[in-house]
Amino acid sequence: MFHTLRLINPAQxxxxxxxxxxxxxxxxxxxxxxxxxxxxxxxxxxxxxxxxSSTFFLRAEGNSMQDIGLYDGDLLIVDRSLKPEHGDVVIAEVFGEFTVKRLLIKSHGPVLQPMNPAYPVITPDPETLQIFGVVIHFVHTTRRRN
Structure with missing residues (x-):
């Protein structure tokens, strides 16, 4: 569910x-x-x-977001300059590791919701939660790669 982040910057x-x-x-x-x-x-x-200058790419890993069409290996386009809002898909740092989840802002604080019922909702400490960026697009390849 959590992974090390390997950033890829767009060409200048x-x-x-x-x-x-x-x-x-x-x-x-x-x-x-x-x-x-x-x-x-x-x-x-x-x-x-x-x-x-605030956009980077990374690859998704795992299937915790498959119900919104984000699959293992898809390319994420992330913008760090955007302020995260309720319902955004975000890259968040939780427990020292990164994850991609939907951000829900509840009365008791933020919640990171996977889009696959097989995974638990994450209720991070609002004081330590770091949102690394907002996923603005993801690129899904429909043809099998060899």
Missing amino acids: NPPPSFRPLFLERVPCGFPSPCQDYAEQELDLNEHLIAHR
Whole structure:
């Protein structure tokens, strides 16, 4: 449940990497023919990283957050400049180790909620709880890696 954190910082000045962003949305229900043209181009650096100097990447480990679609090996994009709010997914330091959980702010103090019923809720001491950053995106690879 707890792991050592290995931070990966974004490149300081990455060249733009524009990819087509299509006008049509893809329905999750019934198929729809896609348009043959792009509405605009999208640079994922600009789309995923708002605060470059306070953003870092790391990999998820374990399955305590699988019910929100965060799986072992997924890439987390974390922003340290954001103030954690109720319901945010955060990287927290608890008992000297790091974990990724949903932050719930209750009347009696903060609670770190796993998103898998097989794991217990963590009620840390509010005086010692350190929130390392807010997870703003995670990248899940749907194709099996070889």
